[in-house]
Amino acid sequence: xxxxxxxxxxxxxxxxxxxxxxxxxxxxxxxxxxxxxxxxxxxxxxxxxxxxxxxxxxxxxxxxxxxxxxxxxxxxxxxxxxxxxx
Numbered sequence: 001x002x003x004x005x006x007x008x009x010x011x012x013x014x015x016x017x018x019x020x021x022x023x024x025x026x027x028x029x030x031x032x033x034x035x036x037x038x039x040x041x042x043x044x045x046x047x048x049x050x051x052x053x054x055x056x057x058x059x060x061x062x063x064x065x066x067x068x069x070x071x072x073x074x075x076x077x078x079x080x081x082x083x084x085x086x
Contacts (some may be wrong), residue, residue: 002013053080056080059074
């Protein structure tokens with residue numbers, strides 16, 4: 001007696017197993033995804049602001065003569081406002 005082999009599962013182009021998504025609903029919460037996106041944007045803004053503050057702090061610490069000698073240290077981002085983040 002010959003055993004029949006099961007057909008291997010279909011795979012998508014990236015190699016993962018194909019599946020049927022749920023019907024009439026998303027698999028993930030919309031509110032949670034939106035919150036995650038907002039938090040990620042907030043973290044990125046804070047990191048960029050902190051980096052801008054660091055660059056301007058280094059630039060302001062230089063004297064006028066040093067600033068003329070080292071123009072590559074001048075920050076390319078605008079000076080962050082102190083009112084937004086004390």
